[in-house]
Amino acid sequence: MASTLELLEEHRLFGGWQQRWRHLSSTLNCTMTFSIFLPAPQGESPPPVVWFLSGLTCTDENFTTKSGAQRVAAELGLVLVMPDTSPRGAEVPNEEAYDLGQGAGFYLNATQAPWATHFQMYDYLSAELPALIADNFNISDRQAIAGHSMGGHGAIMLALRNPGRFVSASALAPIVNPCTVPWGEKAFRAYLGDDRQAWLPYDSCWLMRQATQTLPILIDQGDSDQFLADQLHPERLEEIAIEKNWPLTLRIQPGYDHSYYFIASFIEDHLRFHATHLRA
Numbered sequence: 001m002a003s004t005l006e007l008l009e010e011h012r013l014f015g016g017w018q019q020r021w022r023h024l025s026s027t028l029n030c031t032m033t034f035s036i037f038l039p040a041p042q043g044e045s046p047p048p049v050v051w052f053l054s055g056l057t058c059t060d061e062n063f064t065t066k067s068g069a070q071r072v073a074a075e076l077g078l079v080l081v082m083p084d085t086s087p088r089g090a091e092v093p094n095e096e097a098y099d100l101g102q103g104a105g106f107y108l109n110a111t112q113a114p115w116a117t118h119f120q121m122y123d124y125l126s127a128e129l130p131a132l133i134a135d136n137f138n139i140s141d142r143q144a145i146a147g148h149s150m151g152g153h154g155a156i157m158l159a160l161r162n163p164g165r166f167v168s169a170s171a172l173a174p175i176v177n178p179c180t181v182p183w184g185e186k187a188f189r190a191y192l193g194d195d196r197q198a199w200l201p202y203d204s205c206w207l208m209r210q211a212t213q214t215l216p217i218l219i220d221q222g223d224s225d226q227f228l229a230d231q232l233h234p235e236r237l238e239e240i241a242i243e244k245n246w247p248l249t250l251r252i253q254p255g256y257d258h259s260y261y262f263i264a265s266f267i268e269d270h271l272r273f274h275a276t277h278l279r280a
């Protein structure tokens with residue numbers, strides 16, 4: 001299936017362009033959308049890229065419309081790519097619950113029926129979408145990745161599984177140990193089956209323990225986050241990082257919850273963190 005891009009929306013924003021595109025994904029066997037922010041050019045070199053993976057219930061539009069990230073991305077000359085969080089469409093299986101099915105792809109390759117035909121988000125994000133973006137936009141191969149909650153899991157997991165692909169990774173309120181928390185256990189059992197060994201390559205704590213090549217990681221976590229105690233456990237990844245002398249910074253932010261108000265408050269720090277590494 002050849003992938004042609006169809007422009008759905010375009011808006012001038014902070015001197016750059018916010019665009020939304022549709023394409024047929026051969027990996028996911030459905031039509032997908034993604035959003036991209038293209039800053040005004042700052043020189044001859046193609047601009048570096050920050051990917052942002054969103055959380056449960058999100059599309060590419062939650063971050064686009066609620067984070068306010070484009071102002072700083074424009075200043076820093078960063079391209080932002082915002083993929084959707086799962087395959088979509090009437091032909092794609094779904095559940096009524098918000099934490100399984102459409103909007104809850106968990107950035108993995110499902111092996112179980114009825115999910116496996118479409119839920120191949122790991123391959124979509126590690127191969128098909130990066131190639132499509134590289135073929136159609138003037139971008140650098142200097143790239144970083146960030147995400148929120150389920151998307152924070154996706155960002156750190158993708159960075160740990162693909163050494164050298166990203167220069168830095170960051171997350172806001174990420175699920176760092178999905179194998180042991182209710183959101184992750186429910187999704188991994190449905191998508192990957194009962195064998196917990198098959199879950200491990202999607203667990204950032206397990207991946208960091210195995211890793212031999214580091215990259216800088218920044219994590220922000222609100223201490224009033226309603227999901228902190230049951231689902232997130234950022235301290236578990238921090239403990240492994242300390243044991244391994246890994247360059248990871250975990251910042252606990254007093255009073256902040258799990259919402260986009262939290263993301264909007266700290267996304268500037270994340271983009272500046274990535275810009276430092278992307279321009280190094």
Ligand SMILES: N[C@@H](CCC(=O)N[C@@H](CSC=O)C(=O)NCC(=O)O)C(=O)O
Nearest residue numbers: 055056057058062098148149150151260
């Ligand atoms: N609706 C659910 C909670 C869903 C939720 O909070 N989603 C978060 C991400 S949670 C982890 O991945 C989110 O980003 N929502 C979109 C938004 O725009 O806020 C419930 O009621 O518990």
